[in-house]
Every structure is written in C-alpha cells, then in structure tokens.
Amino acid sequence: MPSLRDLYPIPDIDPVWTVPQDFDAAFDWNYDDGRRQMMHLYQKGKDMQWDAISRIDWEEELDPDNPMGLNDQLSGIYYTPIWAKMSAKEQGWARRNFQAWTISQFMQGEQAALICAAKIVQQVPDLDAKFYASTQVMDEARHVEAYKKLLEKFGVAYPMTKPLQTLVDQALRDSRWDMTYLAMQVVIEGLALAAFSNIRDVATNRLAQQVNAYVMQDESRHVAFGRLTLRDYYPQLTQKERDEREEFLVEACYHMRDRFEARETYEILGLPVEECVKAQNDSGYMKMFRTMLFQRIVPIVRDIGLWSDKIQAAYAEMGVLNFAETDYEQLVKTDNVRAEEMDEINKEKRRAYVADVAALGARGTMAAE
Numbered sequence: 001m002p003s004l005r006d007l008y009p010i011p012d013i014d015p016v017w018t019v020p021q022d023f024d025a026a027f028d029w030n031y032d033d034g035r036r037q038m039m040h041l042y043q044k045g046k047d048m049q050w051d052a053i054s055r056i057d058w059e060e061e062l063d064p065d066n067p068m069g070l071n072d073q074l075s076g077i078y079y080t081p082i083w084a085k086m087s088a089k090e091q092g093w094a095r096r097n098f099q100a101w102t103i104s105q106f107m108q109g110e111q112a113a114l115i116c117a118a119k120i121v122q123q124v125p126d127l128d129a130k131f132y133a134s135t136q137v138m139d140e141a142r143h144v145e146a147y148k149k150l151l152e153k154f155g156v157a158y159p160m161t162k163p164l165q166t167l168v169d170q171a172l173r174d175s176r177w178d179m180t181y182l183a184m185q186v187v188i189e190g191l192a193l194a195a196f197s198n199i200r201d202v203a204t205n206r207l208a209q210q211v212n213a214y215v216m217q218d219e220s221r222h223v224a225f226g227r228l229t230l231r232d233y234y235p236q237l238t239q240k241e242r243d244e245r246e247e248f249l250v251e252a253c254y255h256m257r258d259r260f261e262a263r264e265t266y267e268i269l270g271l272p273v274e275e276c277v278k279a280q281n282d283s284g285y286m287k288m289f290r291t292m293l294f295q296r297i298v299p300i301v302r303d304i305g306l307w308s309d310k311i312q313a314a315y316a317e318m319g320v321l322n323f324a325e326t327d328y329e330q331l332v333k334t335d336n337v338r339a340e341e342m343d344e345i346n347k348e349k350r351r352a353y354v355a356d357v358a359a360l361g362a363r364g365t366m367a368a369e
C-alpha cells in the first residue's frame with residue numbers, strides 16, 4: 001500500500017504537524033452513574049462500531065478520469081472557457097484532482113477529529129463524557145482508515161488545506177475544554193456532515209457512496225455528543241462568556257464559508273488560480289452548496305443556547321437562519337436508512353457471489369453462464 005505522502009503533488013510538506021497544548025488533564029473520582037442520555041449514546045457508540053475492511057466492498061473500481069462519478073456541471077469551472085479549452089485528457093486529470101482534494105480534506109479532517117476527541121477524553125470533567133469520547137476516538141481512527149483506503153484508489157492526495165488547519169489549530173490550542181467541542185463537534189463535524197451527505201447523494205460510484213454513508217452513521221452521534229454536553233454547560237456560563245463563544249462561532253462560520261477553496265488544485269493543474277476561484281465562487285451550484293453546508297450547524301447552535309440576536313443576525317446575513325427550523329431528527333433517520341440500504345446491496349452482492357460459487361462447485365460453471 002502506498003504512503004499517501006507519495007501521492008501528494010505538493011512538494012516540501014513537513015511529515016508531522018505539532019500543535020502546542022496547555023490544558024489540565026482531569027480525573028473524575030466520583031464514578032457517578034452518568035447522565036442517562038450520555039450513557040445511552042455511549043452504549044450506541046459501542047454497539048455500532050463497524051470495520052471498513054469487512055463492511056465495504058473495496059473491489060469496486062474507480063474511473064481514473066472521474067473517480068466518484070460526478071456530473072461535470074457540479075464543478076466550479078465547468079461553465080468557463082478554461083474548462084472548454086482543456087482536452088479530454090486534461091479534463092480527466094482535473095476531475096481526478098478536484099475529487100481527490102475533496103476526499104483528502106475529509107480524511108485530514110478525520111485525523112483532526114481523532115486528535116480533538118482524544119483531547120476531550122483527557123480534559124472534559126465528567127466520566128460519562130470521557131466514556132463517550134473514547135468511542136469517538138475509535139470511530140475517528142476508523143474514518144481515517146476508510147478515507148485513506150479510498151484515496152489510495154485515486155492515486156492522488158492533498159495535504160490539509162490552510163483554512164481548515166487554522167480552525168483545527170484553534171480547536172486544539174484553546175485551553176477551555178468546551179472550545180474544542182465547539183470548533184470540532186459543532187462547526188467542523190456539522191460542516192463535514194453536510195459535505196459528506198452531498199457526496200453520498202450526488203456520487204454515482206458506489207464505493208464513494210458507501211464510505212460516506214457509513215461514516216455519516218457515526219458522525220451524527222458525534223454531533224449529538226457535542227449538543228448534549230454543551231446544552232448542559234452553556235447555561236452555567238456568564239453572558240460575557242457566552243458572547244465570546246458566539247463571536248468565535250460566527251467567525252469560524254464565515255471563515256469556513258469564504259476560505260474553503262481548492263486553490264491548491266488550480267495551482268497544481270497550472271490553471272489561472274484567481275480566475276478559477278472567482279468562477280467557483282460565482283457558480284450557482286457552489287452558492288447553493290455553501291448555503292447547504294450550514295444546514296446541520298444552525299439547529300445545533302440554537303439548541304445549545306448560543307442564540308442571541310447577534311448570532312441570529314449573522315446567520316440571517318449568511319442566508320442560513322431558516323435552517324434553525326430543520327427537522328434534525330429526520331435528517332439523522334435518513335442518514336441511518338441510507339447506510340442500511342448500502343448494507344442490503346452488499347448483502348445481495350454477497351448472496352449472488354455465494355450462489356455463483358455454489359453453482360461452480362455443482363456444475364463446474366458460474367450460475368450466470
């Protein structure tokens with residue numbers, strides 16, 4: 001298996017990234033029974049572990065010119081002369097890089113989630129939250145594994161993009177434990193869920209659909225964990241402390257909406273970067289996508305009680321305030337159904353394979369022949 005580092009088209013990247021830490025690791029000597037809902041979530045975290053090796057059908061092939069089977073019209077530069085001028089071969093290479101960039105950010109974000117969840121295990125004061133967070137650590141390790149396996153099939157991978165790195169750095173560096181939750185469980189995982197669901201629903205390649213559907217099944221627990229913990233904690237803070245959290249949230253949301261551009265890919269492809277970024281920002285699909293990204297964050301922010309007039313005004317300006325009314329439970333139910341559908345398809349494939357092998361044993365030929 002190749003090291004992804006060998007697949008980065010960008011040279012001179014440090015092999016490690018270190019973020020200095022300054023926080024207290026907390027032990028809980030009470031060993032209370034734990035909050036009912038938190039322990040329920042912990043039980044689910046244990047019950048619903050899955051293994052990327054056995055649950056996903058890795059035999060599925062990817063088209064090197066369009067690995068996830070995406071429609072070109074979804075690309076930010078499809079309607080520009082830049083795209084029209086490219087040969088079919090160049091377009092294929094561009095598609096592969098754009099899609100690899102997206103999945104790379106998913107994978108890099110998963111490693112960030114792994115590190116943040118481990119920080120939460122150490123820092124959060126209550127044992128029930130430590131229990132739950134420890135299942136998340138394992139979930140995130142499995143997610144890194146699944147996306148890495150998917151990227152190996154692309155043959156191209158990208159390092160973590162700077163805007164994401166800035167937010168992850170803040171999540172880790174802040175010595176207040178709830179800030180790690182706010183940056184990771186609310187903002188990054190909220191955005192990630194929206195981006196994963198987009199790929200799950202628009203990709204025509206089944207491997208890409210499966211990886212995203214299965215990861216999402218776990219992510220909704222992670223967001224629920226942030227929501228449960230912060231909903232208990234924020235009412236205990238002063239208004240000034242809550243204001244600080246709201247300011248951070250608004251800034252992080254703008255940052256991710258406005259800065260999350262695939263600049264690196266345009267550079268690597270030798271395309272005019274500013275022109276491509278502008279076309280991307282102006283494209284109707286991207287505008288819709290940037291709004292949809294907030295579908296999962298806004299209802300959670302309201303639910304954890306960071307809902308002053310200021311934050312509502314910021315979300316109104318971003319055009320995402322109406323997501324506060326989203327039926328979040330329904331979204332989570334749909335996420336589960338989609339993952340289970342994938343299991344059904346896999347089971348059928350396996351049954352067909354077993355029938356084939358049995359027929360081969362009986363008649364010396366495959367059943368389909």
Ligand SMILES: [Fe+2]
Nearest residue numbers: 110113140143
């Ligand atoms: Fe994850």
Ligand SMILES: [Fe+2]
Nearest residue numbers: 113189219222
């Ligand atoms: Fe997660």
